Amino acid sequence: MLVSIEDRVPASQLDEASEALEELAGVLAEEQTLDDVLHQLAESASRVIPDAENVSVTVVGPDGATTAAATDRKVVAIDTDQYAAGNGPCLQAAKTHRPVRATAEGGREKWPEFAAAAEKAGVRAYLSAPLVVEGDVLGALNLYSSVEAAFDPFDEALLRLFTTASAAAITGFRRYERTRGLVDNLERALASRGEIEQAKGVLMAAHGISDAEAFQRLVEESQTHNTKLRVVARNLLDSVRKT
The missing domain is CATH 3.30.450.40 (GAF domain)
Structure with a gap:
């Protein structure tokens, strides 16, 4: 049974x-x-x-x-x-x-x-x-x-x-x-994009160059010093703020 x-x-x-x-x-x-x-x-x-x-x-x-x-x-x-x-x-x-x-x-x-x-x-x-x-x-x-x-x-x-x-x-x-990791990466990417755009604007105003030329200068600096592009942009903005 x-x-x-x-x-x-x-x-x-x-x-x-x-x-x-x-x-x-x-x-x-x-x-x-x-x-x-x-x-x-x-x-x-x-x-x-x-x-x-x-x-x-x-x-x-x-x-x-x-x-x-x-x-x-x-x-x-x-x-x-x-x-x-x-x-x-x-x-x-x-x-x-x-x-x-x-x-x-x-x-x-x-x-x-x-x-x-x-x-x-x-x-x-x-x-x-x-x-x-x-x-x-x-x-x-x-x-x-x-x-x-x-x-x-x-x-x-x-x-x-x-x-x-x-x-x-x-x-x-x-x-x-x-999912949280993807969101964090996106937020960092957006923040970096903003800093890079600001840095390009600084270079364009200081040297009378085009948007593409300003971006190329940031890229060359990044490659020369083996530093991330967003860090190059942030350092440039920091130096401008201190002057």
Whole structure:
């Protein structure tokens, strides 16, 4: 006979999970920093997933993996040692795009650094699920328990909900950063254009030359001194203001 999740799990547990996900929806809709959002995700996962005593969020960036959020600093070393060693259940989950469950006892041979750090922190069971969006690995969501038998299929099902929310948060933040970078570049370009136009005007008035000739002088100065054109223009304007 098939047994549904509702039959195995108290209604209060399901209600709490539903409330936590509603809270997360509100957090993701607000303008918060990525750290704030990921910490909220970690706290919610720790509260809702039955066996998760602590939770951390691994973010994989151009410079490697880092722990962006954790419910307790004592478990951060477990992930940090994996990053330094270049292997462990956390990194395997990110690499294979599949959840990985490990124990300190069972991981001694395969992941000695992970096993040593886990035992030191009193962690007996560890479950890591990848954060992946359209094939792009963003990191992993990691659960810790002091009970070796912890983490069953229901825990994994709940964990997938939180990995989806975490991946959405990281993706949204990175998209915002790229957009903000483009806007900043545009603003700098517009400011530089204004300074260059002013510098051209100064040269035209001082030497009785054309717009094109004034611009060519600025370009030659830039090339001679290996200095950006906007810096040449700004220096010229500064010198005029001081006289």
